[in-house]
Amino acid sequence: MRPGSLRNAEREGFEPSYAFPHKRFSRPSRSTTPAPLRVLHYTGTSTGREDPLKATFPSEIRSHIASESAVCYSGGMYTLICLVSITLANPSVSPLHCPESAAAKGELKSGPALVHTFELINRGTGTITITKVEASCGCLHQSLTSGFLTPGETAKLTIEVNTLTQPEGKNRWQITVAYKVETPNLPNQTGDILLQIAASLTREIIINPPQLGFSTSTGASQTITLTDRRIKPLNIVKATTSSVHLSAEPAPRVDSPNGEHNQTVTVKLSEDAPAGHRDESIILQTDDPDYRELRIPVRVLKRIAGAVVASPESIAIRFSSDQSEVSTLVQLRRADGKPFSISSVEGDHPGVTVKSSKEIGSVGVVRITINESAAVQSGSCKVRVKIAETPDQDVEIPVKWVTEKKER
Helix, strand or coil: CCCCCHHHHHHCCCCCCCCCCCCCCCCCCEECCEEEEEEEEEEEECCCCCCHHHHHCCHHHHHHHHHHEEEEEECCEEEEEEEEEEECCCHHHCCEECCCCEEEEEEEECCCCEEEEEEEEECCCCEEEEEEEEECCCCEEEEECCCEECCCCEEEEEEEECHHHCCCEEEEEEEEEEEEEECCCCCCEEEEEEEEEEEEEECCEEEECCCEEEEECCCEEEEEEEEECCCCCCCEEEEEECCCCEEEEECCCEECCCCCEEEEEEEEECCCCCCEEEEEEEEEEECCHHHCEEEEEEEEEECCCCCEEEECCCEEEECCCCCCCEEEEEEEEECCCCCECEEEEEECCCCEEEEECCCCECEEEEEEEECHHHHCCCEEEEEEEEECCCCCCEEEEEEEEECCCCCC
């Protein structure tokens, strides 16, 4: 057979096996398991006037072959064998694919929620389980249509950004989607992909505070103030909440001579609200078409009277690039001041170590350490503390960490 391109060889009955996927990608995907070696084999006759590598393979894969192959010549015949190790570290072979992984929203007004939906496609041969969707900011809320994808199936991940809590100017929000791939007769693979949303925010109205938090064993109330300095200010016409245990009542707008227009909303948590952590929201409806609906997030921690409480109630740690381990202390007290003791403490992440004081007293101490094995990537866990005097009531401490370290 005369020398020529690989396409000529295929037309004459050869079926060489090679795989060099396209080069489009948004971010390298990390994987712990390499894919099998691929063998490229083609035999033909060389005239000696052409480089057999150039004659045999198209230009789009010659650069891979030149650096990753072994070429053997024998007389007038040659055999080209390429052993290419393709791993999921190569973005072009990631089985979980997002066609548009970066969304540029341009200039937006701060206030209304920013909503974007990403499409996630299983373009591999195994079954994908989405194990975690982690946002870089607590202002993001997510909704996933399916966490289990067979080959060819698609899921939609909707992200909602609370722009009220975000600074004016350019912003970028990141979402990491971690997954596991199960393929018959092959070891399981893991990896993740990075999604991004970008927008430039302008602020015409101010809501202070932009989010609320209740931590109490009884009922409580707080006030939100909306400030509008425009010539034609908006007016809050209705306020609702996501919980029957929360109420929101707007007061009439007050127009000041200096051109500032203020309107307050009183938010109350009822005394009969059940104990525990909950995320709720307040929805303000206005008469301005640009701000039809404003959502204020509310974090509720309703404690049982006399129960032990943690300070701080949650832990957020940011690693710098040169840190490999970080420890922090949490103090526990009873609201009534009575002494107590910690019977046990445990975390649900293997890379997080927890220790506690054992003696009886008015204050207990828990040390939480994020070890090097956990610090290779951002993560979260929950630490549960058992109190000897109230064995049926655990203290739960959410822990979250963000790291600049690259996974090794």
